[in-house]
Amino acid sequence: MKPEATRACALPPWAPDKQVALDSRWRAHDLLKLRRLAVLPGEPEWVRSAFARAPFAVVRRAESAAGYVAVGLRGGARNERYGAWAETADIEAVIAPESLVGIQPAVDRARYPVFNILHALRDTSCLAEFSWGPTGSAGFELATGLPTTTPISDLDLLIRTPAPLSREAARALLGELTAYAERAGTRLDAQLETPAGGVALAELASDKARVMVRGAQGPRLVADPWPAAETHMRESA
Numbered sequence: 001m002k003p004e005a006t007r008a009c010a011l012p013p014w015a016p017d018k019q020v021a022l023d024s025r026w027r028a029h030d031l032l033k034l035r036r037l038a039v040l041p042g043e044p045e046w047v048r049s050a051f052a053r054a055p056f057a058v059v060r061r062a063e064s065a066a067g068y069v070a071v072g073l074r075g076g077a078r079n080e081r082y083g084a085w086a087e088t089a090d091i092e093a094v095i096a097p098e099s100l101v102g103i104q105p106a107v108d109r110a111r112y113p114v115f116n117i118l119h120a121l122r123d124t125s126c127l128a129e130f131s132w133g134p135t136g137s138a139g140f141e142l143a144t145g146l147p148t149t150t151p152i153s154d155l156d157l158l159i160r161t162p163a164p165l166s167r168e169a170a171r172a173l174l175g176e177l178t179a180y181a182e183r184a185g186t187r188l189d190a191q192l193e194t195p196a197g198g199v200a201l202a203e204l205a206s207d208k209a210r211v212m213v214r215g216a217q218g219p220r221l222v223a224d225p226w227p228a229a230e231t232h233m234r235e236s237a
Contacts, residue, residue, distance in 0.1 A: 008081075008082065009083030009084070010040040010041070010042065010083060010084045010085060011041070012064075012068075012085060013038065013040060014068065018066075019065065020064055021063055021066075022216045023064065023066075028059050028060060028061045028198060029097055029135045029139075030059045030096050031056050031058055031059075031094075031139065031140065031143045032059060032071060032086060032093070033056055033091070033092045034051075034086055034090045034091060034092065035055070035090050036087075037084070037086060037090070038086075040085065044080070044082055046077075047075070047084075050073060050075040050076065054146045056095075056143065056144050057071035057072060057086055058071060058074075059072075060072045060083060061216045062083075064085065067087060067088055068085045068088065069088055070083065070085060074148075096133065097133030097134055098132060099133065100133050100134055100142045100143055101132070103142040106147075112151055112153065113153075113186035114137075114138045114154065114155045114184075115138065115149070117155050117184035117186055118155060121157075121180060124176070126172075126177065127173075130159050130161065132158060132159045132160065133157070134156065134157060135157070135158050135191075136153075136155070136189075137153050137156075138153065138155055138156065153186070154187040154189055155181070155189070156189050157190040158191055158193055159190055159191070159193065160192075162194075162195060164224075164226040165204065170192075170204040173190075173201065173205075174190070174201050174202060192204060194225040196222065196226070197225070198213070198214040199212070199214075200212070204225075209223060210223050213225050
C-alpha cells in the first residue's frame with residue numbers, strides 16, 4: 001500500500017460551519033514569531049524540526065476563523081513549504097518586510113548578490129516614494145538570522161502601492177529594478193501589494209488587458225486592481 005500523500009496545506013482546524021473572514025491585523029508576507037505551533041493532522045515530518053530551528057511563519061492569503069491566521073512554513077529544501085494555521089494567541093511578534101530593509105546580514109553572507117542588490121536599493125530614488133521590503137529567503141534570513149539564502153538566490157521584493165500605479169510608471173520601475181538586478185548578478189521578482197491583493201510588477205508593466213490579483217479568496221483577473229478592490233468589497237458585503 002502506498003503511503004498517504006502529504007498535503008500542501010493543512011485542513012482548517014475549526015468546525016466547517018464556523019464563520020471565516022479576513023483579519024486586517026495580519027498582512028500577507030508579514031513574518032510572525034510564534035511561541036507555539038499546534039500539530040495538525042497530516043503535516044510533513046520536517047515541520048517540527050524546522051519550527052524548532054526558527055519559530056517563524058509567514059502570513060499567507062486566506063480567510064480564517066476568529067482566533068486563527070493562515071501561515072506558511074518553510075523547511076531547509078526548496079520543496080519544503082507547507083500551509084498551516086496558527087492561533088493568534090501564540091503570536092509573539094509581527095515583522096513587516098519594510099522593517100527588514102535596514103537589517104544587515106551576517107558578515108560572511110553580505111557578499112551574496114541578493115544582499116548586494118538589497119543594499120543598493122536602499123539608496124535608489126526609484127523606490128523612495130514607496131514602502132517596500134524583502135520577502136522570500138532574504139527576508140526570512142534577515143528576520144530570523146537563520147542562513148536561508150544561497151549565492152544564486154533571487155530577491156523577492158514587496159512594494160506597497162495603496163494608490164494607483166499607472167502602466168507607464170510600472171514599466172519605468174520594472175526597468176530600473178531589472179537594471180539593478182543585472183548589475184548585482186541576480187534576479188529580482190517584485191510584487192505590488194494593492195488594495196485588491198498582490199499583483200506582479202512585471203504583469204502590470206506588460207500590455208495585458210487584465211492582470212492576475214491574488215487575494216484571500218483566491219486569484220482573479222481584473223483590468224485595474226485599485227477600483228477592483230472597491231467593487232470586490234461591495235460584492236462580498
